Amino acid sequence: MLAKRVSHIKPAPTLALSAKVNQLKTQGVDIIGFGAGEPDFDTPDFIKEACIKALKDGKTKYAPSAGIPELKEALAEKLLRENQVEYRPSEVVITSGAKMALFLVMLALLEEGDEVLLPSPYWVTYPEQILLCGAKVVEVPLKEEEGFILRAETLKEYITPKTKMLILNSPSNPTGAVVPKQEQEKIAQLCLERGIFIVSDECYEAFLYDGEEFVSPASFSKEVREITLTINAFSKTFSMTGWRLGYVACPEKYAKVIADLNSQSISNATTFAQYGALEALKNSKAKEFVENMKKTFERRRDLAYNLLGEIPHISVVKPKGAFYIFPNLKFYSEKLGSDLRLAEYLIEKGKVAGVPGSAFGAEGYLRLSYCVSENTIKEGIDRLKSALLSLL
Numbered sequence: 001m002l003a004k005r006v007s008h009i010k011p012a013p014t015l016a017l018s019a020k021v022n023q024l025k026t027q028g029v030d031i032i033g034f035g036a037g038e039p040d041f042d043t044p045d046f047i048k049e050a051c052i053k054a055l056k057d058g059k060t061k062y063a064p065s066a067g068i069p070e071l072k073e074a075l076a077e078k079l080l081r082e083n084q085v086e087y088r089p090s091e092v093v094i095t096s097g098a099k100m101a102l103f104l105v106m107l108a109l110l111e112e113g114d115e116v117l118l119p120s121p122y123w124v125t126y127p128e129q130i131l132l133c134g135a136k137v138v139e140v141p142l143k144e145e146e147g148f149i150l151r152a153e154t155l156k157e158y159i160t161p162k163t164k165m166l167i168l169n170s171p172s173n174p175t176g177a178v179v180p181k182q183e184q185e186k187i188a189q190l191c192l193e194r195g196i197f198i199v200s201d202e203c204y205e206a207f208l209y210d211g212e213e214f215v216s217p218a219s220f221s222k223e224v225r226e227i228t229l230t231i232n233a234f235s236k237t238f239s240m241t242g243w244r245l246g247y248v249a250c251p252e253k254y255a256k257v258i259a260d261l262n263s264q265s266i267s268n269a270t271t272f273a274q275y276g277a278l279e280a281l282k283n284s285k286a287k288e289f290v291e292n293m294k295k296t297f298e299r300r301r302d303l304a305y306n307l308l309g310e311i312p313h314i315s316v317v318k319p320k321g322a323f324y325i326f327p328n329l330k331f332y333s334e335k336l337g338s339d340l341r342l343a344e345y346l347i348e349k350g351k352v353a354g355v356p357g358s359a360f361g362a363e364g365y366l367r368l369s370y371c372v373s374e375n376t377i378k379e380g381i382d383r384l385k386s387a388l389l390s391l392l
């Protein structure tokens with residue numbers, strides 16, 4: 001019999017949807033997929049070349065479990081330069097993607113019965129990982145009318161003596177909401193007062209629009225830094241999702257345990273891949289690449305937002321970051337019984353795919369990723385509109 005701890009586990013719905021769309025495409029079906037959680041840009045050549053060189057130079061053996069020293073050092077420099085947080089290299093652990101970083105942090109900190117505050121809508125993986133660690137998910141509902149922004153005042157209502165951790169994801173997947181700095185400061189202060197760890201998932205730090213500035217809660221004060229575990233990855237920023245490279249930066253007493261967990265599970269993140277990541281941090285061409293990607297996403301966001309706004313009976317919050325848009329399609333999903341049915345209907349009848357909001361704890365919504373060309377956005381939203389209108 002399988003262990004109780006895996007009795008609830010489901011495959012990531014986002015990955016399952018991408019697989020379904022790809023399968024239909026290989027069967028020759030003309031379908032537009034808005035499901036991808038990854039940039040449609042290729043990893044830049046200078047990063048690939050550094051990795052190829054590392055392979056040729058024989059960087060093909062085990063590496064230290066916390067990561068190669070050069071990369072940890074470069075990340076400590078990046079965190080100081082871009083995020084205004086001072087971390088020593090010994091406080092940085094390289095992991096197989098941010099997903100693994102999050103999982104190891106939870107394994108290291110959560111006890112059976114601990115409560116974890118999870119602002120909802122949330123990214124699909126958080127609740128699964130919390131449950132795998134034996135902890136309890138406490139959803140903190142975010143309101144569409146408030147732009148899905150987490151407020152300290154709301155958070156307060158969900159804190160109990162068992163609360164151990166808050167998951168903060170700004171910009172957010174799936175809503176693209178960005179928690180303003182002032183609000184993040186209030187949240188951090190509240191967590192400090194109540195002895196709650198902040199797990200700050202900063203995977204989308206490179207993608208903020210309308211002049212918004214990214215902020216790392218660990219930069220607020222020495223005290224907040226002590227309770228914060230900063231998670232990030234090369235995946236989205238440098239379009240390196242398949243490389244599986246992420247990291248956690250946190251006080252050394254936690255970093256050491258997380259490195260030990262790495263060493264007893266995967267040994268280390270792939271050695272030669274880490275040299276590619278090092279180049280991403282060191283090469284002066286990286287800035288231009290990231291900036292260009294961001295500008296492209298901002299244009300696509302505007303386009304998707306404007307086109308969705310033309311569809312009757314839906315509402316949509318303008319995302320401030322990441323590369324997702326999360327329209328409210330309750331009017332239509334209620335006609336079919338659920339957003340899952342609506343998503344299936346859209347694939348079958350409309351030949352357009354998005355991820356149902358229920359996967360993110362928000363029944364009636366649909367997550368559309370705008371990691372596709374402007375023409376595809378136009379055609380895809382056109383199909384969405386026609387399929388929805390034929391339900392009227």
Ligand SMILES: Cc1ncc(COP(=O)(O)O)c(C=O)c1O
Nearest residue numbers: 037097098099123173233235246
């Ligand atoms: C909010 C968030 N955190 C973490 C991840 C995982 O990133 P990685 O591919 O580095 O594991 C994702 C990927 O979609 C994400 O959206």
